Amino acid sequence: MRNVTFGKPIIGDEERSAVLEVLNGSQLVHGPRAKQFESDFSAYVGGGHAMSVASCTAGLHLAYVHLGIGPGDEVLVPAQTHVATAHSVEYTGAKPVFVDVDATTGNIDLDQAAAAITPNTKAICIVHYLGLPVDMDRVNAIARKHDLFVVEDCALAIGGRFKGVHAGLHGDVGAFSFYPVKHITTAEGGMFLTRHAKIAERVTRLKAFGYDKALGERVVPGLYDVDILGYNYRMNEIEAAIGIEQLKRVDGFLQKRAENDRALRQAIADIDEVTPLAAGGGDFEHAHYCLVAILDQSIAGKRYEIINGLRELGVGTSVYYPGPVPHLTYYRDKYDLGRVPFPNAEKISHRSIALSVAPHLDQEDMKYVGETLKRVLGAIK
Numbered sequence: 001m002r003n004v005t006f007g008k009p010i011i012g013d014e015e016r017s018a019v020l021e022v023l024n025g026s027q028l029v030h031g032p033r034a035k036q037f038e039s040d041f042s043a044y045v046g047g048g049h050a051m052s053v054a055s056c057t058a059g060l061h062l063a064y065v066h067l068g069i070g071p072g073d074e075v076l077v078p079a080q081t082h083v084a085t086a087h088s089v090e091y092t093g094a095k096p097v098f099v100d101v102d103a104t105t106g107n108i109d110l111d112q113a114a115a116a117i118t119p120n121t122k123a124i125c126i127v128h129y130l131g132l133p134v135d136m137d138r139v140n141a142i143a144r145k146h147d148l149f150v151v152e153d154c155a156l157a158i159g160g161r162f163k164g165v166h167a168g169l170h171g172d173v174g175a176f177s178f179y180p181v182k183h184i185t186t187a188e189g190g191m192f193l194t195r196h197a198k199i200a201e202r203v204t205r206l207k208a209f210g211y212d213k214a215l216g217e218r219v220v221p222g223l224y225d226v227d228i229l230g231y232n233y234r235m236n237e238i239e240a241a242i243g244i245e246q247l248k249r250v251d252g253f254l255q256k257r258a259e260n261d262r263a264l265r266q267a268i269a270d271i272d273e274v275t276p277l278a279a280g281g282g283d284f285e286h287a288h289y290c291l292v293a294i295l296d297q298s299i300a301g302k303r304y305e306i307i308n309g310l311r312e313l314g315v316g317t318s319v320y321y322p323g324p325v326p327h328l329t330y331y332r333d334k335y336d337l338g339r340v341p342f343p344n345a346e347k348i349s350h351r352s353i354a355l356s357v358a359p360h361l362d363q364e365d366m367k368y369v370g371e372t373l374k375r376v377l378g379a380i381k
């Protein structure tokens with residue numbers, strides 16, 4: 001029996017020796033590796049100012065701190081996403097306003113987003129859902145019309161491009177995640193990206209306590225002033241050293257993901273009860289985080305049985321994501337959202353199974369997943 005695990009970081013000798021080199025030296029933070037990772041990252045995506053941060057969540061939070069939003073302000077966010085998309089707004093005291101998503105892509109429904117704008121709306125955060133880019137021309141047109149700041153949650157979108165331009169370079173800021181099972185990893189970590197030099201300058205200080213002088217700029221060691229409320233959101237040298245090596249391999253990882261995605265779509269194409277979310281293509285270059293298969297209504301009630309059946313035959317799965325964020329207890333209770341419907345987010349959350357296309361797997365694994373899914377579906381009918 002094959003063992004098709006859902007996610008597995010790919011760490012090689014290069015990463016291991018890069019980490020050892022940091023540990024054998026004397027600089028664990030404030031060092032050259034974070035700087036190099038940042039310049040390598042902006043070269044890879046093709047522009048912008050990149051700033052390494054402790055996580056994607058930290059990057060998103062910094063975007064709102066920079067904006068100066070707080071109580072009384074609203075930020076539009078998709079209902080179908082990781083809770084971090086909403087939490088980063090909530091940390092500031094502003095209110096995340098949830099918008100349903102498109103049922104075929106999982107991306108925010110931009111008609112509904114435009115309709116949800118009020119005089120208090122300060123920003124729109126879009127998520128490139130599982131790596132499929134949002135139509136950023138439309139997002140920017142809405143933002144221009146209503147004077148909104150555009151935040152791109154690119155947690156799963158390294159390699160995703162809209163009209164040839166990398167995710168994170170369309171809006172005002174973008175934030176990426178390097179959590180272990182993401183496209184590349186630094187264990188924990190993220191990257192804040194912006195096209196605007198002014199935002200970069202300020203966020204560089206906001207992510208490091210609000211120091212007016214970085215370590216190397218201090219005339220007398222230990223002397224600095226602080227004139228803004230900053231955070232401790234830096235990335236350390238160990239993480240950055242891993243990131244530098246991972247970034248060298250990202251194109252290979254992405255190619256494998258694209259091949260696996262194609263093979264898996266082919267392997268499940270003749271299963272009538274299962275429909276994958278959109279494949280991307282054309283202007284929408286997908287980063288293929290995973291393949292989310294929506295179960296037909298007739299078998300949706302058997303989701304856990306199917307997941308268990310797959311697991312027993314060696315196929316690991318996941319769910320992206322466990323519920324529309326407005327229906328998770330914290331948001332449901334705080335904003336009384338329990339009875340507010342988000343039909344498409346609910347469909348994706350409650351009727352789907354996420355199948356891996358990650359680069360530790362190959363096309364034979366994809367065939368096996370397709371055959372196993374057929375076998376499990378045949379058995380539960």
Ligand SMILES: Cc1ncc(COP(=O)(O)O)c(C=O)c1O
Pocket residue numbers: 055056057058081082084085127153155156176177178179189190
């Ligand atoms: C869409 C999205 N945004 C944000 C995050 C948070 O990323 P991090 O763990 O780097 O803070 C995740 C994590 O999975 C995510 O999927």
